[in-house]
Amino acid sequence: MRPPSRLFGRTAELEILGRLIANARRGRSAVLVVRGEPGIGKTELLRQLIAEASGFGVTRVAGVESEMELPYAGLHQLCAPMLGRLGSLAEPQRRGLSVAFGLASGDSPDRFLVALAALSLLAEAAQERPMLCVVDDAQWLDQASAEVLGFVGRRLLAEPVALV
Ligand SMILES: Nc1ncnc2c1ncn2[C@@H]1O[C@H](COP(=O)(O)OP(=O)(O)OP(=O)(O)O)[C@@H](O)[C@H]1O
Ligand SMILES: [Mg+2]
Structure with a gap:
């Protein structure tokens, strides 16, 4: 019984x-955007969702205006709990993400990479248990993270991942 x-x-x-959670549990990925005016209860809904x-493995990011x-910066929050899996990525991807997060030095990485x-990392984590990615205050995400999350959301396939 849930409270x-x-x-x-x-x-x-x-x-x-x-329903979204139930689908993700069964390996049907889901992406959902929650929209609403300030104070309407978006954060509260996300809390309830978690x-x-x-x-589920839960990874969260809240956009921060001063980090725009x-x-x-946002993607770093989201990936932080999964960084232990960096070693499982193909070398160019590992390098790209490592440079993006300041874990390795190098030229600014290609955003596609x-x-x-990020997609590979999430898929890798989801092999162990379903993953829920919660993004709050997306309007304050830095542009690079917002683009990457859009990409990830469009490419999730038959993976137990929910992105809200
Ligand atoms: N359905 C609800 N029932 C009771 N209290 C609620 C409900 N929804 C929100 N609240 C309360 O209203 C306040 C504002 O909600 P919340 O912070 O979730 O809004 P928000 O949409 O995230 O706002 P913002 O756009 O500023 O981030 C909080 O104190 C929250 O606990
Ligand atoms: Mg809020």
């Missing part, structure tokens, strides 16, 4: 999020 939600008037939204996602000019690396 009752302490949210009022969000039955329909919670049902959609519950509480529902038992057994820092390329890959970074995006492929």
